């Protein structure tokens with residue numbers, strides 16, 4: 040499948056899955072959708088009929104709260120039925136809110152931030168020792184990079200010359216309650232990775248060509264590589280973009296869901312069929328006057344809707 044089509048479907052599944060379950064992290068799912076789509080359509084070597092194949096590339100979504108994006112990518116690539124996506128976050132489902140290794144195609148469970156790079160580094164170290172040709176890919180959040188364990192793993196990867204390791208940071212400049220700069224600044228982020236001995240590629244992480252070029256880039260050294268993918272949290276749905284409300288809020292029944300689906304349909308590739316609302320939304324609920332939309336919901340906001348209500 041073309042990466043653009045997969046990215047659209049990841050976004051559409053993400054809206055449906057969080058809507059049906061009352062789950063969260065839609066902003067994080069929309070942010071990482073293009074990275075996931077390029078990985079699962081052009082980069083990773085896998086076989087859905089043999090998910091544990093020894094020669095497969097290993098992949099870890101370290102920002103495990105965006106689990107819906109990996110579930111959607113796996114289902115669209117034949118690892119399990121697309122229909123199962125609707126069970127996300129429901130009691131008894133294999134598709135838990137955060138990424139679970141009980142699913143075929145998942146190498147490592149995540150959700151507690153800060154562990155994915157360490158696990159990926161161990162996998163890359165083992166592959167190197169065993170002279171295996173596969174690569175190890177891991178996607179981290181930028182807020183996640185506040186975790187000290189990330190930098191310990193970065194040191195280890197450099198020390199052991201893990202040229203088979205590629206980390207991607209979904210650099211959307213936001214974390215759960217506010218902008219990264221207001222929470223814990225990552226100042227000189229690219230220079231930090233470089234100082235830790237990594238090859239650094241800095242790109243627009245919502246642009247498929249830039250992502251493909253970055254993944255294809257070959258370095259004449261044995262350093263690990265980090266792709267700093269500059270993204271927009273909530274990308275693709277304007278009223279969710281850069282609004283921290285959508286880190287935890289899910290698209291509710293009514294204008295939120297209708298307008299999210301409408302926004303996606305404005306950019307739907309002609310050859311993609313929407314599995315839930317094939318004709319889009321015919322009579323969308325209108326955005327009511329006074330709707331809490333395009334407001335600053337960060338904890339550092341000088342005006343905050345919750346504070347106003349509670350006095």
Ligand SMILES: Cc1ncc(C[n+]2csc(CCOP(=O)(O)OP(=O)(O)O)c2C)c(N)n1
Pocket residue numbers: 066067070102104150151152153179180181182183184209211213214215272286
């Ligand atoms: C160890 C740990 N602490 C806190 C959390 C709660 N939490 C979930 S998502 C999140 C913010 C993550 O921000 P970032 O890594 O930038 O991811 P984004 O959603 O922006 O892609 C936090 C703090 C967690 N999952 N794990």
Ligand SMILES: [Mg+2]
Pocket residue numbers: 180181182209210211212213214
């Ligand atoms: Mg972030």
